[in-house]
Amino acid sequence: MIKSKIKVMPPDLAAKIAAGEVVERPASVVKELVENSLDAGAADISIHIVDGGKKLIRVYDNGEGMSREDAVLAFERHATSKILKDDDLCSISTMGFRGEALPSIASVSDAMVATKVAGEIAGTRIRVRGGKIEDISDFGCPDGTTVEVRDIFFNVPARLKFLRSNAAEMGRIQDVVHHLSLANPDIRFKLTHGKNILLNASANSDLKTRACDILGTDIMRGVIPVEGNGGGVSVMGFVSNSNITYPTTKGVFVFVNKRWIRDKGINYAILQAYKNMLMRDRYPLAVLFISLPPEDVDVNVHPAKTEVRFKNPRFIYDVISDAIRNAILQKNKDYPDGTVTALHTSVPQDRIREPAIHYQTQDIADRQAALFEKAFHGTNGISFPELNFVGQLWDEYIICNDESMFYIIDQHAAAERIAFERIRKEYYSYGIRGQILLVPEIIEVSAAEKEALDSSIDVIKDLGFEIEQFGGNTFILKAVPEILSGRGCSGLLKDMTEEICSFGKAARIEDAIDAILVKLACHSVIRGRRKLTRDEVVSLFKQLSEVDFASNCPHGRPVVKMFSKTEIETMLKRR
Amino acid sequence: MKLTIQKNNLIKTLQNIQSIVERKVTLPILSNIKLVADNNKIEIYATNIETSCKSTIPAEIKKSGDITINARKFFEITKELPEENIEISVGENSRITIKSGKSRFNINGLPASEFPSFPEYNEGVLTVIDTEVVKEMIDRTIFAVSTEEYRHNITGIFFEAEEGKVKMAATDGYRLASIEKPTETEIKLNKGVIIPRRGILEIKKILDNEGSLLAGITDNSMAFKKGNTVLIIRLIEGEFPSYGQVIPKDNNKLITISREVLASAIRRVSVLSSDKIRGIKFSISKGKMSLYSNNPDLGDALEEIDIKYDGDDMEVAFNVDYMLDVLNILYTNNINLELKDSGSAGIIKTGLDDGYTYVIMPMRV
Numbered sequence: 043m044i045k046s047k048i049k050v051m052p053p054d055l056a057a058k059i060a061a062g063e064v065v066e067r068p069a070s071v072v073k074e075l076v077e078n079s080l081d082a083g084a085a086d087i088s089i090h091i092v093d094g095g096k097k098l099i100r101v102y103d104n105g106e107g108m109s110r111e112d113a114v115l116a117f118e119r120h121a122t123s124k125i126l127k128d129d130d131l132c133s134i135s136t137m138g139f140r141g142e143a144l145p146s147i148a149s150v151s152d153a154m155v156a157t158k159v160a161g162e163i164a165g166t167r168i169r170v171r172g173g174k175i176e177d178i179s180d181f182g183c184p185d186g187t188t189v190e191v192r193d194i195f196f197n198v199p200a201r202l203k204f205l206r207s208n209a210a211e212m213g214r215i216q217d218v219v220h221h222l223s224l225a226n227p228d229i230r231f232k233l234t235h236g237k238n239i240l241l242n243a244s245a246n247s248d249l250k251t252r253a254c255d256i257l258g259t260d261i262m263r264g265v266i267p268v269e270g271n272g273g274g275v276s277v278m279g280f281v282s283n284s285n286i287t288y289p290t291t292k293g294v295f296v297f298v299n300k301r302w303i304r305d306k307g308i309n310y311a312i313l314q315a316y317k318n319m320l321m322r323d324r325y326p327l328a329v330l331f332i333s334l335p336p337e338d339v340d341v342n343v344h345p346a347k348t349e350v351r352f353k354n355p356r357f358i359y360d361v362i363s364d365a366i367r368n369a370i371l372q373k374n375k376d377y378p379d380g381t382v383t384a385l386h387t388s389v390p391q392d393r394i395r396e397p398a399i400h401y402q403t404q405d406i407a408d409r410q411a412a413l414f415e416k417a418f419h420g421t422n423g424i425s426f427p428e429l430n431f432v433g434q435l436w437d438e439y440i441i442c443n444d445e446s447m448f449y450i451i452d453q454h455a456a457a458e459r460i461a462f463e464r465i466r467k468e469y470y471s472y473g474i475r476g477q478i479l480l481v482p483e484i485i486e487v488s489a490a491e492k493e494a495l496d497s498s499i500d501v502i503k504d505l506g507f508e509i510e511q512f513g514g515n516t517f518i519l520k521a522v523p524e525i526l527s528g529r530g531c532s533g534l535l536k537d538m539t540e541e542i543c544s545f546g547k548a549a550r551i552e553d554a555i556d557a558i559l560v561k562l563a564c565h566s567v568i569r570g571r572r573k574l575t576r577d578e579v580v581s582l583f584k585q586l587s588e589v590d591f592a593s594n595c596p597h598g599r600p601v602v603k604m605f606s607k608t609e610i611e612t613m614l615k616r617r
Numbered sequence: 618m619k620l621t622i623q624k625n626n627l628i629k630t631l632q633n634i635q636s637i638v639e640r641k642v643t644l645p646i647l648s649n650i651k652l653v654a655d656n657n658k659i660e661i662y663a664t665n666i667e668t669s670c671k672s673t674i675p676a677e678i679k680k681s682g683d684i685t686i687n688a689r690k691f692f693e694i695t696k697e698l699p700e701e702n703i704e705i706s707v708g709e710n711s712r713i714t715i716k717s718g719k720s721r722f723n724i725n726g727l728p729a730s731e732f733p734s735f736p737e738y739n740e741g742v743l744t745v746i747d748t749e750v751v752k753e754m755i756d757r758t759i760f761a762v763s764t765e766e767y768r769h770n771i772t773g774i775f776f777e778a779e780e781g782k783v784k785m786a787a788t789d790g791y792r793l794a795s796i797e798k799p800t801e802t803e804i805k806l807n808k809g810v811i812i813p814r815r816g817i818l819e820i821k822k823i824l825d826n827e828g829s830l831l832a833g834i835t836d837n838s839m840a841f842k843k844g845n846t847v848l849i850i851r852l853i854e855g856e857f858p859s860y861g862q863v864i865p866k867d868n869n870k871l872i873t874i875s876r877e878v879l880a881s882a883i884r885r886v887s888v889l890s891s892d893k894i895r896g897i898k899f900s901i902s903k904g905k906m907s908l909y910s911n912n913p914d915l916g917d918a919l920e921e922i923d924i925k926y927d928g929d930d931m932e933v934a935f936n937v938d939y940m941l942d943v944l945n946i947l948y949t950n951n952i953n954l955e956l957k958d959s960g961s962a963g964i965i966k967t968g969l970d971d972g973y974t975y976v977i978m979p980m981r982v
Contacts, residue, residue: 061622187735247851475896476981477936478960481858523979524936 048359067145067205068095068194069214074143076222077191079103080229084189085245090230092209093113095215096194098524104186107159110166114178116144116155117170144189149173159185172197197339216240220256221302224295224329227252249279253329261286264374268330270365274353275358277365281312282327287320293327298339303350308332311359313365317556426583437571440579442593448605453574453582455601458560460585465559476506483519484512485535491515507535524528619706620654620874622674624698624717629855630672630846631692633822635664636668649685651732652705654678662689664733668816671735674844679707683729686713694722727756736849739842743831744805746783748843750798754826755817757796757973759944762814763789770855774817777809784809786860792939793860796803796822797972805834811837811857823848864976865962868955873902873925873968876952877908880944886910887937889918895936896980901956902930908927910937933959934980943975 064486066069072089078410079087082105092098108116130543146172158165158181167181168504195202203210212235223231223243230245254262265280282293296308312328313320320326340351364489429449431443440451487495499509506523519535574582586601611617631650639647644925653661659676662669664748684707695703706714755774762807763771768790769922775786783804824830826844833840841848870920877905886897886908897910906924911917933956943965955964965975 214628475934477791477896478962478978478981480793480863480962480978481977511940526981 065150065194067214068099068211070192071095071099071147071151071194072215073218074100074147075099075101076219077189078143078189079105080222080226082106084186086230088234089215089219089234091212091215091233091235093487094205094211095191096205096208096211097192099191099194100187100188102186104184107162107186108157108167109159109162110178111482113155113157113166113168114164114175117148117175118145119166141256148269150196152192152196154190154192156190157183158183158185160185172576174571219295221295224249224252224256225297225300225302225331247329249329253280257327265327266369268328268365268369270361272361273357273568274306275332275361277330277332277362279328279330281315281330281366281368281369286327288327291325292432294325295329297331298341298350299333299336301341301350302312302348304348305350306599307359308354308362311362312366315363315370315577319370328366332358332362334358335393370424419485427580429583431509431576431579431583434574437573440582442572442579446607447612448607449602450604452599455599456582456586459601460582460589462560463589466556474509475524477524478508478521479519485509485517485519487517488514489515492517502535507550509535618652618654618684618872619680619704620659620678621702621704622659622676622677624645624695624703626674626676626694627703628692630661630674630682631688631695633819633846634661634670634672635688635692637663637668637819638691639665643715646685646688646727646731647734648687649727650688650691651683651685651729653683655681662732662735664735666733667813667851668819669733669736670819670846670848674845682707683734684711684726685712685722685729686726690724694724701950705797706759707898713962736835736838738833738835738838738847738849740831740842742835743842744802745829746800746802746805746832747806748824748830750800752821753797754779754783754796757822757946758785758787758794759814759817761789761792761794761975762817764814765789769853770811770857773811773813773853775804775809775811775860776807778804786833788858788860791936791978792864792943793973793974793976794943795860795864795976805961809857810834810839811853811855812850812952813853817849819848819850824866834978863962864974865955865957865964868957868961868964870901870928870956872906872954872956873951873956874906874922876947876949878922879952882908882922883937883940883944886918886920887941889915890937895938896934897936897937898932900930900932901926903927917924926978931956931958933963935963935977936980939977947973 057261065074068091072091072095076087076089079101082103084103084105088100090098090100090102091351118319140459141440144153144155149172152171154167154169156165156167164180166185167179168175195205216233219231219233219241223229223241227247227249229243231241231243232239233241234367241255243252247255247475250262250265254267261282262284264283266283267280268277270277272412286293294301294312298305307324308330312326312330316326333350338353340353380462389493425444425572429444432441432443435441435450436455438453440449440453440456442449442451495509495517496511501508506521507519508521509517510518543589608617628761634650638650642742647665651660653660653662653677654676657678659677661672661674663823664670694715698715699720702717704714704716706716707726708714711728713724713726715722743918748981758774766772766873771788771790773787775784777784778800781799781801782797783800784795784797786793788794816823820841823841823843823846826846828844831840831842835849837854838849838851841850852853883897887895887910889912890897890910897908900907901924903926904920904923907919907921908924909919947965949967949969951968952966953966953968955966957963959979960981961979963977963979965977967973
């Protein structure tokens with residue numbers, strides 16, 4: 043007799059495998075639990091971690107709690123209070139919805155839930171170990187829900203082995219809590235690791251106060267509020283000026299409908315907005331909340347829900363880019379009343395359940411806001427023509443001051459930025475001329491790229507490229523912008539096509555043109571040491587004030603560094 | 618190795634090969650040249666793999682042998698030596714001593730065995746070709762060669778031979794210079810070859826040497842010999858664009874202009890063009906051409922010149938560099954400009970039966 047090799051998995055094994063998708067490491071447990079707390083309308087969430095979450099994860103919330111029946115049901119796979127029919131999947135506005143979290147977590151750990159609905163006399167306590175319910179009993183506990191997860195992966199040694207050091211796992215947990223608390227500044231968040239309090243953010247904060255808690259007041263000093271909308275999409279939040287940058291995207295926090303996500307298209311849109319202001323391979327700080335109708339975004343791409351798919355990505359990227367660019371422009375222009383409107387409004391209030399209780403911490407929040415306000419106004423846009431010229435350092439740097447600040451200006455960088463803006467304006471105002479090719483170049487593209495290129499032919503033409511369809515997936519390049527002749531244009535065009543394809547927009551051509559204009563600008567202005575007369579400095583300042591992005595040279599180096607009087611006094615121990 | 622050599626004999630060769638020897642090399646031996654002393658002559662070898670050169674100079678050999686020495690230092694030392702007589706000897710550990718008058722240099726060499734071997738060629742297959750013709754053909758085309766490394770197939774001069782004719786062509790994708798000359802010697806060439814620009818520049822240098830020019834194809838290289846020097850140049854692999862097709866046949870607007878008048882008008886008007894805007898506009902009407910350039914930053918310039926033309930009015934824009942390049946290398950008093958419309962290629966010829974055709978693409982304005 044032939045023994046059959048294929049067998050149906052026993053349910054507990056299937057559960058462990060399914061758990062793997064949701065529960066990857068302690069941080070994913072924290073994420074799921076905190077999201078549940080948020081969905082339960084909690085106003086206070088405390089997270090206590092021991093040994094990077096390997097030993098214990100405890101999440102307490104003061105949300106609405108669960109009845110005994112609901113609590114038992116919550117451990118059933120795909121039991122959820124949030125979706126009941128197919129249609130609901132298209133209008134998800136809660137954080138969790140897959141009904142996977144609790145059973146998944148319970149199947150790979152020793153879990154305990156204690157929950158009580160307000161008004162009930164007693165709560166319920168359920169203990170589940172390795173997916174099996176071991177004990178259900180009445181329990182005296184405060185309103186809300188507490189979930190304790192001990193000995194995660196005790197029954198999945200393979201996964202246990204792949205966990206990293208306590209510190210590394212804790213770092214991930216911290217990231218998760220940061221994301222969730224940034225998205226919910228109205229809710230109190232407390233995160234402790236053993237005896238250390240890592241975060242204690244008061245309730246009823248607005249975004250900027252919350253951001254100060256998480257990112258530090260120092261960093262928040264230089265931020266620029268961002269606000270923008272269009273076609274049902276709205277963007278709000280803040281970005282750093284070009285002084286604060288990171289080599290990775292770690293300072294980029296993007297939330298779509300309050301859900302933290304990672305999207306390389308959005309990262310790219312952010313970078314585009316900073317064009318020529320950041321050094322190569324540097325990313326700004328950006329906290330952005332993007333709101334759009336739930337039906338325009340698919341969040342159910344990945345069990346961890348950190349990736350989303352937009353119905354109309356190109357449009358959304360544009361709205362984001364424009365909003366940031368406008369904010370930066372505004373910041374550079376406005377003086378002295380650079381407004382911080384967007385920061386005053388907190389995150390869109392579209393939560394479906396009202397927070398239960400608000401803690402009385404308003405005064406602390408107010409004080410923080412005031413502090414922040416002060417710091418923020420301190421570094422607002424500089425009015426160059428009003429600066430008092432003190433002198434020149436080593437014939438390379440201009441020293442000047444106003445009432446409260448002391449400035450060092452890199453004269454070459456300043457002159458370069460002015461020249462670049464001028465040359466750029468000229469170049470585009472003159473109308474870009476195309477140099478016709480002797481032998482047209484043939485470009486082969488993929489089917490997806492073909493569509494992208496087809497729809498952008500006119501835009502590309504405005505930039506001096508002349509492209510024609512040549513049948514199939516082939517295009518012929520007939521003319522290139524004069525300024526780019528003598529450079530690898532078919533390669534550029536190919537890169538650009540890929541770019542249009544993946545980001546819906548091509549900046550490649552403009553970038554390539556800018557790169558040449560930067561070179562021209564660099565060579566057309568004062569370089570190295572030069573003594574400047576007062577008149578020259580005055581004229582330089584006047585021109586700087588007329589330039590849109592005066593704060594950085596086109597290579598991305600800062601034009602100006604400043605120190606407040608207070609900083610100098612502190613430095614010299616006067617304060 | 619020990620020998621005595623005359624400074625004058627040595628210096629020109631050393632100077633010529635400096636451009637072959639690379640400054641930044643991954644292979645240190647390539648910044649050296651190889652000296653081989655034997656039979657009352659010294660052979661000097663230089664190579665950058667693409668181009669290899671061998672020159673033979675008479676010398677008084679006291680002890681034969683070989684060595685390699687840093688090309689640049691050897692040249693700089695030789696140039697400055699006080700006396701005509703130079704004594705070169707190699708001691709232990711490839712240490713080279715150069716003596717002249719009261720100066721003495723000790724230079725560390727590298728053994729000749731490490732130097733790449735000179736490509737083999739068969740002197741028998743070389744045919745004599747007219748030096749003057751080659752010189753003219755190179756001079757009239759080399760300026761149009763592309764300097765964009767990535768467009769490999771047009772970074773050299775295309776050379777082909779048909780019955781009784783030799784042809785050269787060069788392009789950078791925006792203009793094309795081509796020339797064909799009759800020849801009496803039979804040149805065996807199955808298909809055209811692309812000679813890299815750097816190799817062409819080396820050929821130009823040896824054209825002044827005594828004796829007749831010999832050339833031939835071996836494998837994927839081309840060999841040139843003139844006087845005491847042999848050059849082996851590795852050819853560029855790839856297809857040169859079939860340029861015959863891009864030379865328009867139906868340009869019906871024929872203009873004759875004084876070359877000098879046109880060139881100086883372009884130079885004047887282009888003062889107001891800039892690094893980023895190199896185009897100027899040519900408006901043509903009966904007997905008259907006006908040149909116009911405009912720079913939003915500075916202003917504009919207009920000049921009118923007399924031409925011989927009897928057709929319809931038209932306007933076209935060209936890059937000034939592409940115009941001046943060709944006007945500068947031509948030598949006739951007049952040139953012929955053949956146009957069709959503002960979007961089609963223009964042709965410049967000398968009006969003589971010299972086989973020269975220059976094609977220039979207009980700019981879209």
